[in-house]
Amino acid sequence: MEDKYLSVSALTKYIKKKFDVDRHLNHIWLRGEISNFKHHTRGHMYMTIKDDHASIRAVMFHRQNQDLSFRPEDGMKVLISGYVSVFESQGQYQLYIQELQPDGIGALHLAFEQLKKKLSKEGIFDPIHKKTFPKYPEHIAVLTSPTGAAIRDILTTMERRYPIANVLIIPVLVQGKQAPASIVNGIKKANQIDSLDLIIVGRGGGSLEELWSFNDEEVVRAIFQSELPVISAVGHETDVTISDMVADLRAPTPTAAAELAVPSQLELLDKLKKMNQFIENNIRNKIERSREKLDSMESSYVFKYPERLVEEKEQRLDRAVDQLTKQLHRTVQVKRDYFKYLDQRYQRLNLDKQLEKQNDHVQDLLKRLYRASKQQVDQKGNLFSKNLTQLNLLNPTRIMSRGYSITYSEENEIIRSVNQVEMDDQLTIQLSDGLVECRAQEIRRGDNK
Structure with a gap:
């Protein structure tokens, strides 16, 4: 008796063959949405492609997906090229994807945005x-x-x-x-x-x-x-x-x-030129300020009338000596009054022993006073000598004693050049020990003209 029953394997092979010979299923283009996406460790990609009313299992093997420029994700709308066949071991038909690209935007653009988003999260x-x-x-x-x-x-x-x-x-x-x-x-x-x-x-x-x-x-x-x-x-x-x-x-x-x-070398050269001009202007201004300061010093009261400065210093020195003398006299008087007061006390006590003791004390005080007064006088004298020495060093007449002189015009201005003198001008020459009045009879310049 003929066996009319088929095995599951036989039926599945038959159905698979029907799928494989169907030219409509051998090359199809499909639009759908990815769900249940899984990227296997061996490189294969497994997913479900669905629309609003149906779904189909799909696989994209490593040799087809290795050149993808983007990464498929759940919810992504895609355009698919591939074929439909039966997976015999599970008896289910599925889509074998050969080409995959995003629907609506280019694959490269999607890959660009995906990598940009990924690196941005890393903070790169x-x-x-x-x-x-x-x-x-x-x-x-x-x-x-x-x-x-x-x-x-x-x-x-x-x-x-x-x-x-x-x-x-x-x-x-x-x-x-x-x-x-x-x-x-x-x-x-x-x-x-x-x-x-x-x-x-x-x-x-x-x-x-x-x-x-x-x-x-x-x-x-x-x-x-x-x-x-x-x-x-x-x-x-x-x-x-x-x-x-x-x-x-x-x-x-x-x-x-x-x-x-x-x-830019042109910009650098221009910058160097400006820096050089800046430095030159600074140096020029500094020289000008120094020249003005020198002119101001030359026309100052000290250089015009040096003897008056010395006179003023001598006057201040006299005043200091007077003050020192008065202070010394006051100090001595105070001590004398104090000694007198002590003496009166000793006399009132009328005690020989105490008097002798106080007398010794007074003698000691007198000696200390003498030493202190002498020391103070010596110190003030040394200070006076030091100030006098400094004044002598500043005294223009001291310089004149070496043969120098200062010549004044009739207007009492210092003559610094022969160009300030005319024939028959009345001149005053100050020497270290006096003044000489004279008149210009001949003018000889540096070039002997």
Whole structure:
């Protein structure tokens, strides 16, 4: 008797074969929402694709998902290309995804936003991590394509602005699958060179796909970890990459990067010129103030009438001597009165022993008074001699005693030059011991004219 019953395996194989030969299920395009997403440790991705009324299990194997530029997430709207078949061991049909992209926005744009959000949470973009740049760099590394327009723009700008800077070109790939690793290696190499002051990383303009190497996570982290300050100069001003965000300084173009990296020699020369002018003006003003001060001193009362200064000092000295003498007399008188008072007391006591004792005391006091008075007189005399010596040193007549003289005009002004004297002028010559009145009969200048 023929067995009409099928095994579960046989039925499942039959259904699978029906799915596999159906040309409508072999290549389908599907729009849906991801849920229950799981990224297996072996690299495969498992998920459910659903809409408002139905759902289907799906898998995307590692060989298909390894080139995805974004990370699938629950709730993400996606566009799918793949085929439907039966997973025999569980007897269920499922979707085998071959291509996957976000619905509504590009995959690269989504990947950009995801990486930006991830790094922002880590604090990589915080200004606190930005390194400072040297004002006058001597050695600069440029990481870019050696044949692109970017390197020509950078070199031309640096030669024009700051030709003394040494530029080290580190050739790297700037687009393609191998570009991220090339850029990372270039940054590491630059950081191993002790003489370098900063790094410029960049390239010319291009599409988002062509600039994508500078949105690669490894490149971004290499820039962040660089010990040397980094200027990012990727594309044009409207092109913004994650490398621009993490770099210590972002330049809108390669030319702008060179301008930010080095100062302008014209500006430096202008600054030096202004500093030199400032110093010259300060020195000139100081000389002028000193000249005015000297002129003021020359026209002062002391230099015009030196003998009057001496007379004033002598008068002050006389007053000091008088005050000293009066003070000494007062002191002596006070002591005498005190001695007299003591003597009267001794006499009233009329005791020989006490009188003898007090007499000895009085004698001792007199001796002490004499010594104190003598010491005070000596000190005041020494002070007087010292002041007198200082006055003599300041006395212009002392200088005149060595053969010098001072000549005055009829207006009592000091004659400093023959140009102040005319023939027959009445002149007064002051010597150390008197005055000489004379008249100019002949004028001889330094050139004997």
